[in-house]
Amino acid sequence: MSAVGSAASRWREAYLGKTRRFDVGLIDALWSQRYAVAVDDLDPLYFDDQYARTHGYAGLVVPPNYLATKRVAAMAGPTEGEMQGDGLPVPGPSNTPELAAMGGGQELVFHNPVYCGEFIRGEATVIRADERDGRAGPMLIVEEEINYRADTGELKLTLVQTTLYRVPPQASPNDDN
Amino acid sequence: MTTEQRLIGDVGLGMALPELRKRPTATMLFRFSACTWNAHRIHYDRAYAQEEGHPDILVQATMHGAFLLQMLQAFVGPAGRIRRFRYSNRGKALPGETLVCGGVVTAVDAATGEVSCDIWEAKGDGSICAPGSAVLWLPSVYPDAGR
Numbered sequence: 001m002s003a004v005g006s007a008a009s010r011w012r013e014a015y016l017g018k019t020r021r022f023d024v025g026l027i028d029a030l031w032s033q034r035y036a037v038a039v040d041d042l043d044p045l046y047f048d049d050q051y052a053r054t055h056g057y058a059g060l061v062v063p064p065n066y067l068a069t070k071r072v073a074a075m076a077g078p079t080e081g082e083m084q085g086d087g088l089p090v091p092g093p094s095n096t097p098e099l100a101a102m103g104g105g106q107e108l109v110f111h112n113p114v115y116c117g118e119f120i121r122g123e124a125t126v127i128r129a130d131e132r133d134g135r136a137g138p139m140l141i142v143e144e145e146i147n148y149r150a151d152t153g154e155l156k157l158t159l160v161q162t163t164l165y166r167v168p169p170q171a172s173p174n175d176d177n
Numbered sequence: 178m179t180t181e182q183r184l185i186g187d188v189g190l191g192m193a194l195p196e197l198r199k200r201p202t203a204t205m206l207f208r209f210s211a212c213t214w215n216a217h218r219i220h221y222d223r224a225y226a227q228e229e230g231h232p233d234i235l236v237q238a239t240m241h242g243a244f245l246l247q248m249l250q251a252f253v254g255p256a257g258r259i260r261r262f263r264y265s266n267r268g269k270a271l272p273g274e275t276l277v278c279g280g281v282v283t284a285v286d287a288a289t290g291e292v293s294c295d296i297w298e299a300k301g302d303g304s305i306c307a308p309g310s311a312v313l314w315l316p317s318v319y320p321d322a323g324r
Binding site: 031034035037038039040041043044045051052055056063064065068069070077083085086087088100102103104105106107108109110162 | 205208209211212213214216217218222229237238240243244246249250251255258259260262263264265266307309320
């Protein structure tokens with residue numbers, strides 16, 4: 001079985017259909033604004049509370065894909081010893097250490113605005129783990145659906161995140177990212 | 178700061194969304210990685226990115242999404258809303274390259290205020306980095322609040 005096929009089997013067995021819950025944590029205005037500044041997006045909805053309120057919001061909102069980029073649990077993160085050479089964490093035993101991961105795209109459904117000062121929780125389910133032949137050879141496509149809610153239970157955002165896994169790019173430098 | 182508010186009556190089928198031009202820099206990529214706690218070296222370490230076969234560090238997948246959403250938010254204005262948004266990462270982009278976000282209206286429902294559109298992010302040579310689509314909502318009248 002190919003590396004991609006083997007990884008697809010491991011993903012399906014370990015993760016497909018299973019749900020994990022995590023805390024994104026308190027949405028902090030400083031970090032939301034740093035995110036906006038980092039992409040040079042100075043929309044006053046993210047910086048001016050009064051401006052946001054005069055346009056139908058209940059306060060400062062975060063940039064639309066702030067949660068979808070942040071995505072992970074509010075933890076300090078892996079220690080230095082748990083990081084591998086490419087700057088990514090060492091994968092777990094059922095993951096894909098022999099393959100390179102790349103963002104493949106996202107679908108977002110915005111249910112309600114996300115406000116600075118809210119506490120957000122996530123609920124993530126792997127909904128697809130398939131092998132597919134691409135232009136650059138076989139790849140593993142993993143789709144994860146994440147629902148984000150405020151601690152009041154209000155649904156904020158549904159994200160379907162697509163991640164592509166394939167043999168490392170040095171073997172095929174003209175691949176897409 | 179004031180922003181012109183677009184209304185549903187201003188939008189028609191086939192209308193082009195105003196373009197947004199972005200030119201990501203190495204500094205932009207580093208700050209984006211830093212504030213999202215992303216240590217993947219292909220986004221800030223040129224020598225490492227080249228080891229992986231890339232010509233330079235790569236623009237993050239979700240930064241392409243951020244640029245498209247910035248264009249959409251400007252289109253709907255502060256009183257409008259983005260309802261749905263999807264995009265695919267098709268091509269890599271490097272610091273210093275100009276990325277042009279654009280789109281076209283594919284459906285308008287004046288009764289609900291919903292606008293559908295196809296969107297894309299392209300390089301100067303016309304190659305597409307990130308195609309996608311979106312559903313937006315626009316008000317039918319100027320909101321009273323603050324006016």
